[in-house]
Every structure is written in structure tokens, then in C-alpha cells.
Amino acid sequence: MxxxxxxxxxxxxxxxxxxxxxxxxxxxxxxxxxxxxxxxxxxxxxSYMMEEIKLNDLVLNVINSARVNVGDRVSLKTAINTEKDLVIRGDRERLMQMLTNILGNAAKFTKEGAITVETGYSDRGKGDVVIKVSDTGGGIPGEVLPNLFGKFVTKNVGNENKQGTGLGLFISKAIVAAHKGSISAHNKDGASSQYRCLSMQASEHTSISLQNPLSFLS
Incomplete structure (x- = not known):
């Protein structure tokens, strides 16, 4: 007080x-x-409440909410398929929590530049969908990367103005696992990082083609 x-x-x-x-x-x-x-x-x-979800709508909702928290020097962008709805079966609130945590962690390592969220089919096929989050920051510190999804690993690293609880990525990994998906992160050329946030089976009602173009929205 x-x-x-x-x-x-x-x-x-x-x-x-x-x-x-x-x-x-x-x-x-x-x-x-x-x-x-x-x-x-x-x-x-x-617990999880599973329902059919339009993935692109979910991503856009999270992006709009996250913009107020990333600061003026970082822009949030999307690269999503806009021709057909990409539908998955999952817990809406938990998936929004997962993506919000990932964006928050990306912002910790991006003092300025952009964070881009991409949705589409996984390159491994079999109808799997994927969310990728890429940033233009300096990459995740090498000593942090191997245990990135553990408890309290990122609490005191990254942008000092965006410190979190250090539990968000651990929770995110559990949420993805509950959706029978996987999550990973890696650095690209030592100058940026990418999170492959979700790789899970699309709903049987989904009809989307890999050949459909991606649309970049700022």
C-alpha cells in the first residue's frame, strides 16, 4: 500500500x-x-471444455487484446488464411490463455520490431494445424532455451519492463498437451525467435487448402 x-x-x-x-x-x-x-x-x-473453434477468429481476438500490452515499439501482425475457416476442437479460453502467454514471452525478448502470428496446416501433413509466433528480437538466450517451458525459467530474463510470473510457458505446454498437440521454440539465425505453438488435428468439418494464400494484416 x-x-x-x-x-x-x-x-x-x-x-x-x-x-x-x-x-x-x-x-x-x-x-x-x-x-x-x-x-x-x-x-x-x-478441466477443459471442448468445442469447435474458428482458429483465425481466436487468434485475431488475442492479438487485439494483446496490443495494449506490448508497447509502442513492437507491432503485432498476423499471417493467416482468410479464404476458409480453419476449425479446431478445443477449449477456447485455455487456447486464448496459451497464445496470450506465448505473445507475452515473445514481447519479453523483443524491445522493438514486430511479432507475427501465423496459422495454417503443419508441414508434416495429416490434417494437423499449427500456430507459429515469430519475433524480430535478439533471440532467446542460449542458457534459457533448453528449459524454456519449465517453471520460473523466464521470470528474470528478457525485457525488464515486461516481467511475468515465469509460469506462463509451463502452463501453455500443459494446455497444448491436453489438446494432443506439441509446442517448441527455437532461435533463427541468432537474431530472432520462433515458437511453434500448436500442432493438432483439425476438426473433421475443416476444409482448407495449403495452396490458399496467406494474408498479412497489421
Missing amino acids: GFADLALKGQVPADEALKVIVKEARRLQRLTNDILDVSRIDGGRI
Whole structure:
């Protein structure tokens, strides 16, 4: 309550104190939610509500929500197939949580430039779909990369202005696994990083062609 006390004493402007208090309240809420999710994952108690989801709509919703958090120096872009709906079966809220965590982690390693989210079919075929997140940052530190999806691995690395709980990627990996998918990350030419966030079976109602062009939206 330090800033609240300072505001009450007139030592800092009330609006400045309120911004700090709200920011810290949200950080504590994220930490609490993440700890609860980790406890549920470790105990096998996390639940999922599966439904058919239009993947591109989900990605665009996450992008629009994330723009306010990445800062002015980083732009969010999409490279998605816009000719036909790419439909998957999954838990909408959990998949949005997963992608939000991935974008947040990409932002930690991207001080300026762009983060691009791409959707489409996996190159391994079999009707698998994939979400790829690429950034123009300096890449993920080599000592972090092997254990990137562990607990607290990224808590104190990356952009100091975008520190998180260090649990988001662990939770994201569990969410993807629950959808019978896989998740990985690698550096490209030492100058940027790419997350292959989701590789899972498309819904039987999906009809989409690899030959369809990708549309870049900013």
C-alpha cells in the first residue's frame, strides 16, 4: 500500500498512484491465477471444455487484446488464411490463455520490431494445424532455451519492463498437451525467435487448402 499512503499524504499525484496500484493488483491476480493453474496441472485436476473453434477468429481476438500490452515499439501482425475457416476442437479460453502467454514471452525478448502470428496446416501433413509466433528480437538466450517451458525459467530474463510470473510457458505446454498437440521454440539465425505453438488435428468439418494464400494484416 506504499503508493496509496503517499497519495493520501499528497506526496504523489492520485492518478499516478492509482495506475501503480492497478498495475500491481493485476500482476498479483495473474500470479495467483498461474499458481492455481500450476497446482491443478500438477494434480491432474485442470478441466477443459471442448468445442469447435474458428482458429483465425481466436487468434485475431488475442492479438487485439494483446496490443495494449506490448508497447509502442513492437507491432503485432498476423499471417493467416482468410479464404476458409480453419476449425479446431478445443477449449477456447485455455487456447486464448496459451497464445496470450506465448505473445507475452515473445514481447519479453523483443524491445522493438514486430511479432507475427501465423496459422495454417503443419508441414508434416495429416490434417494437423499449427500456430507459429515469430519475433524480430535478439533471440532467446542460449542458457534459457533448453528449459524454456519449465517453471520460473523466464521470470528474470528478457525485457525488464515486461516481467511475468515465469509460469506462463509451463502452463501453455500443459494446455497444448491436453489438446494432443506439441509446442517448441527455437532461435533463427541468432537474431530472432520462433515458437511453434500448436500442432493438432483439425476438426473433421475443416476444409482448407495449403495452396490458399496467406494474408498479412497489421
